[in-house]
Amino acid sequence: MRLGLNLGYWQRHPNDATDLVLAAERLGYDSVWTAEAYGSDAFTPLAWYGARTSRIKLGTSVAQLSARPPVTTAMTAMTLDHLTGGRLLLGVGASGPQVVEGWYGQPFARPLARTREYVEIMRRVWRREEPVTSDGPHYPLPLPGGLGKPLRLITHPLRPDIPVYLGAEGPKNVALATEVAQGWLPLFTFPSKIEEMYGDALAARGPDFDIAAMVMVVISDDVRAALDGVKLMLTLYIGGMGARHRNFHADIMGRMGYAEAAERIQALYLAGRKGEAFQAIPDELADGIALVGPPERIKERLELWRASPVTSLLVMGPRDEEQLAVIRDLVLG
Structure with missing residues (x-):
C-alpha cells in the first residue's frame, strides 16, 4: 500500500505546509x-511544493472541472509536469451543483458525460497527434460558427500520458474512472463496505488502477475527542456541502447504511441546529471512515484497509514530522 499526504485546501487563513511536505518526502x-x-x-x-522537493509525487485532489476549460487544465498540468520532472498526478472532479452553479455560474448538467469529454480532450492535447477538435456538446472545439481553427499544443509534453485520477462518489462515476483514468479518489471510504458499494463499478479496473482513498488520521489517547474531530468534519459535509435536495456526501452516507441519519443531519444543519446535527453523527460512521486513537488502535484498524481494494492511503490531519513518522511506520512498517 502506498502512502500519501493530503493537505486539502486552505481554510480561513493561508497555510504554507512546506515543512510538512519536506518531512513527508524525507520519510518516504x-x-x-x-x-x-x-x-x-x-x-x-x-507548484510551490514541487519547487522545494525532488522526489515526492504531486497530486490534485481534486481540480474542479468547472474552474477551467479542459485545454486550460491540460496546459497547466503539462507545465507543472515539466517543471517537476514528471511528478504530477492529475486528479479532477465534477464537484457539486452548489459550487458549480453558485461559484462558477455554470450549469451542473450531465456530470458523467462532461467528465468523459473533459478527460478525452486533455489526452488529445497531451498526445499532440493532430490539432485538437471535439464535437462533444459540452466543450466543442473549435467553437461552432466562430473564427477559430483547430490548434495543436505548442510545447511538447514531458509525458503524453500524465496520470489522471477521478474524484467520484457515485457508482457510475467510479465505473467511469476505471474506464478513462488511472485512479479513483474516494473522499469517504468505509473499507469493509467498498466491495458491497462499488464491487460492480470496480470490476473492470486494470491491475495497475490506483484506489487512492483519503482518510482522516487523528493520533490521540483520547478516542472520544478524536472521534468528535471526525464528526465535526462530517457535520459540515453532510449538512452543508451540497444543495438541500442534491448532496452527494449525504448520498454516500446513505449507501454506507446511514440514510436516515444523513437525512436528519442535513435537516438539522440547514435549520441552523448545527450542534444537534453534530450529535446525530453516529460514532460508528466516524470511526469507520477514519483512523483515530493511540497508535496501537490505529494499527489494529489498519487491517480493515489492508483487506480492502484500497492501494494508496492519502492521510489527512497529521500536524508535524513526528506524527508523519508514526503514520509511516504503522502503514509501511
Missing part, C-alpha cells in the same frame, strides 16, 4: 496532494 511518502473548493486553488500550492 509517495505523494502529496492539494485540493480546491472556493478558496485556495489546487495548482499554485502544488
Whole structure:
C-alpha cells in the first residue's frame, strides 16, 4: 500500500505546509496532494511544493472541472509536469451543483458525460497527434460558427500520458474512472463496505488502477475527542456541502447504511441546529471512515484497509514530522 499526504485546501487563513511536505518526502511518502473548493486553488500550492522537493509525487485532489476549460487544465498540468520532472498526478472532479452553479455560474448538467469529454480532450492535447477538435456538446472545439481553427499544443509534453485520477462518489462515476483514468479518489471510504458499494463499478479496473482513498488520521489517547474531530468534519459535509435536495456526501452516507441519519443531519444543519446535527453523527460512521486513537488502535484498524481494494492511503490531519513518522511506520512498517 502506498502512502500519501493530503493537505486539502486552505481554510480561513493561508497555510504554507512546506515543512510538512519536506518531512513527508524525507520519510518516504509517495505523494502529496492539494485540493480546491472556493478558496485556495489546487495548482499554485502544488507548484510551490514541487519547487522545494525532488522526489515526492504531486497530486490534485481534486481540480474542479468547472474552474477551467479542459485545454486550460491540460496546459497547466503539462507545465507543472515539466517543471517537476514528471511528478504530477492529475486528479479532477465534477464537484457539486452548489459550487458549480453558485461559484462558477455554470450549469451542473450531465456530470458523467462532461467528465468523459473533459478527460478525452486533455489526452488529445497531451498526445499532440493532430490539432485538437471535439464535437462533444459540452466543450466543442473549435467553437461552432466562430473564427477559430483547430490548434495543436505548442510545447511538447514531458509525458503524453500524465496520470489522471477521478474524484467520484457515485457508482457510475467510479465505473467511469476505471474506464478513462488511472485512479479513483474516494473522499469517504468505509473499507469493509467498498466491495458491497462499488464491487460492480470496480470490476473492470486494470491491475495497475490506483484506489487512492483519503482518510482522516487523528493520533490521540483520547478516542472520544478524536472521534468528535471526525464528526465535526462530517457535520459540515453532510449538512452543508451540497444543495438541500442534491448532496452527494449525504448520498454516500446513505449507501454506507446511514440514510436516515444523513437525512436528519442535513435537516438539522440547514435549520441552523448545527450542534444537534453534530450529535446525530453516529460514532460508528466516524470511526469507520477514519483512523483515530493511540497508535496501537490505529494499527489494529489498519487491517480493515489492508483487506480492502484500497492501494494508496492519502492521510489527512497529521500536524508535524513526528506524527508523519508514526503514520509511516504503522502503514509501511
